[in-house]
Amino acid sequence: MSLNLAQFAYTNRLRRLPPEHKLGFAIALFILGYTAPPPIQWLITLWVGVWIVVYGGIPLSVYGKLLSLPLGFGVLSLPPLVLSGVSLSQISEIQEDIWQGFFLGGFYLYLSQQGLQQAGEMLSRAIALTSCLYFILLTIPLLEIIRLLQKLRCPSLILDLLLLMYRFIFLLMDTANELILAQNARFGYHSFNRSLHSLGLLITQLLHRTLENYRASVLGLQSRGFNGEFRVLHQRRYSPNLRYSIEAVLGLVLIILATLKL
């Protein structure tokens, strides 16, 4: 339970590039990643990996671990995609769909051709798009995304809520981690029943502190003349980099050309 990924967004080497360039690049990759055929999707994955690890300076071990994280979901949903079972009488109906299979009791269990194809397409697309998501996650701080949304005329209530949540998520996470540490020190999680008990206490305490925070913040804001608007100081220090811009545009054009050709 840690939020240390956010720190990469502030310390990576692409930090000084204008966020609108980075977000635009990622969105273009999202769209192309959906339309491109699988081989190009693998190339996109590789290219974004170079951006993140080589240009961005994110440690390869961190990025590798991140890429394997959502694959858990992929692994979990792989068997329902590729495995099928039918009773013996129905084998003739699915003859052309069988890739490999064997009999198990009164059933015929087989790997489905269509399922394998679906799984292959799904895997290459999911990895390509996940790496695009990681590009956003690891190189653009969330506050800059919120600021970009503001420029795009996103409703101000959503932005205020995002800003407040971003602020308090870290505070509450700290509180929760401290509580967990204290409970752990007292064997709070040594058995299943204890864990449930401790977790219940933790959540109650957390809600209590959340609302304490609320009252304190309201007092603080009221004493400063709060009129329903949150204003935050923002300094802009970005410098576009010609070399990166050229590589991004050239790469995107190449992907489009390759997609049209294949």
Added chain:
Amino acid sequence: MNYRKKSWQLAAIAGLSAYLVIGSAQPVQAMHIMEGFLPLQWAVLWWVLALPFFGWGLRSLLQITRQNPELKLLLGLAGAFSFVLSALKLPSVTGSCSHPTGTGLGAVLFGPGIMTVLGSLVLIFQALLLAHGGITTLGANVFSMAIVGPWVAYAVYQIALKLGQQKIGIFSAAALGNLSTYLVTSIQLALAFPAASGGILAAFVKFAGIFALTQIPLAITEGFLTVLVWNWLQSYAAPELQTLKLLKPAQS
């Protein structure tokens, strides 16, 4: 032929064991469809289906915050609370761990309309801070976790209140909120990836079957946990619960 059959059975056994080892080593990300998992048309469809609910919830929030701007803070904090709640690790009997959805508790505490907006924002943060879920699949995840889950939980809770069974109401709201989320996810996956034999229904049975292994015990655990939390809130945090009543006029 016999030899080939045997080698296939061996391969299947090896594959299954490898799958179980790898699959159970990682904590299951509480039913978030990962980035890029859905084909384009389905990703778009779920976005389109989720947006009206989100807009409706947002409109009711606009009304209460216009009357009372400080409630923005309460909403932001409630959202942050929901986020931290969903990042906690649920103990599990099987040894692998997972996260509670928190939709049941959220729906009962804040109301389902508000939970739709807060839940969607939580999902955005999970995608951008924790790498759970994704942007293209946000619509689908919002639909299952922030729309169906809270509404089911809220409806169950209201029915139980009418029957005068509050404790059972809390338990079933949390458990069924969790379960319905996973059922909707299974339906979403089945619609996107129908099986060659048996079509959507067969695919649904397969997806739901796989997820049921982990999700049914987790749903029950979350139900018990929520009852524990509710008991403590009743006895030690009654004034706090009064504060949350400020949000209630919105959904009537």
